[in-house]
Amino acid sequence: MSALNLGSTSPASGVLSIRGLGKAYRPGQPVLRDIHLDIAGSGLTAVIGPSGTGKSTLIRCINQLVAPSAGQILFEGQDLARLKGRELRLARRRIGMVFQEYNLVERLTVIENVLCGRLGYVAPWRALWRRYPQADVDRAFELLESVGLDASFANRRADQLSGGQRQRVGIARALMQQPGLVLADEPTSSLDPKTSVEVMALLGELARAHAIPIVVNIHNVDLARRYAQRIIGLSGGAVVYDGTPEGLSDEHLKSIYGGEDWL
DSSP states (O other): OOOOOOOOOOOOTEEEEEEEEEEETTTTEEEEEEEEEOOSSSSEEEEEOOOSHHHHHHHHHHTTTSSEEEEEEEEEEEEEGGOOHHHHHHHHEEEEEOOOOOOTTTEEEBOOOOGGTTTTSSSSHHHHTTTHHHHHHHHHHHHHHHHTTOGTTTSSBBBGOOOHHHHHHHHHHHHHHSSSSSEEETTTTTTOOOOOHHHHHHHHHHHTTOOOOEEEEOOOOOHHHHHOOOEEEEEEEEEEEEEEEOOOHHHHHHHHHSSSTTT
């Protein structure tokens, strides 16, 4: 079944434009195959597909945690796949990342973890001594509130939080970068069903409130349908569906996941 092409944008109008992206960890065994995608300037996009089909690899190629084997990743006019050193670090400042396992500094307080989102912007001595500009501190408190954590959480250590609270801190830290794009790699997989709903709803609200695109790699198709404006289905490392949640039929899901007994 060929991939649908609904809701995508032209390279000129998109924040992110992926052209011919391929990745093979071993020669002749591609994980991603000739991916072409455009991500527009706001809204929540969900990437779905079976385990091992390249969802996490796609996310990690975009922010260059994994080097692609082929293709272009154009973000705000720059090909990230060609950037090195300082140029890559500067570009990454504009890409927020939300991780499956939170990636917080456990011994630091909540507010210090949020302020880590400014590490690429402040002088190293300020980060070392945790002397961030007052404007950054004020924004960190505002972002904490925006993700549902009041000021009473600010001085708690990260290791004292629940999983859902940790993920909210991770989201606030990503927004602290003032990103042009946020990537979320399985942000609900370590959470219970109720908290997973809350986190996906929060990501959708923040995408609208901050007018930024958020790309979420997620296993839960129901959550993707409920909160995303666009769904990208991967199978065998290739895009087999790109369209609206309403257009995602059982036939498409069979093409993405194979078989029908699980439906």
